[in-house]
Amino acid sequence: MLIQGKDECALCAICHKRGGRYKCPKCQACYCSVGCYKGHSKECTEAFNEENVIEELKGQKATPEQGSKMRAQLAEMTSIDTKGTQLPANSNR
Numbered sequence: 768m769l770i771q772g773k774d775e776c777a778l779c780a781i782c783h784k785r786g787g788r789y790k791c792p793k794c795q796a797c798y799c800s801v802g803c804y805k806g807h808s809k810e811c812t813e814a815f816n817e818e819n820v821i822e823e824l825k826g827q828k829a830t831p832e833q834g835s836k837m838r839a840q841l842a843e844m845t846s847i848d849t850k851g852t853q854l855p856a857n858s859n860r
């Protein structure tokens with residue numbers, strides 16, 4: 768299921784055609800694939816070993832368990848983020 772929130776990328780920031788499945792750790796740009804990641808910013812790709820990223824993406828495909836784990840972590844993070852804005856109903860008065 769797709770989680771649509773403030774932090775979630777609805778569209779790839781580079782091609783605007785697909786959903787931003789990944790996020791650049793440096794500029795937070797959303798991208799759908801390694802190809803888009805390579806094209807979005809040279810500084811980012813140079814700072815972040817692109818080979819490393821590709822290997823990571825490949826690893827995610829090879830081991831879906833890790834991918835789901837990462838997704839769970841992401842979901843947790845986003846839920847915490849939403850919790851921060853929506854305080855629990857403790858104000859009874």
Ligand SMILES: [Zn+2]
Pocket residue numbers: 779780781782783784785798799800803
């Ligand atoms: Zn893209």
Ligand SMILES: [Zn+2]
Pocket residue numbers: 791792793794795796807808811812
């Ligand atoms: Zn970037």
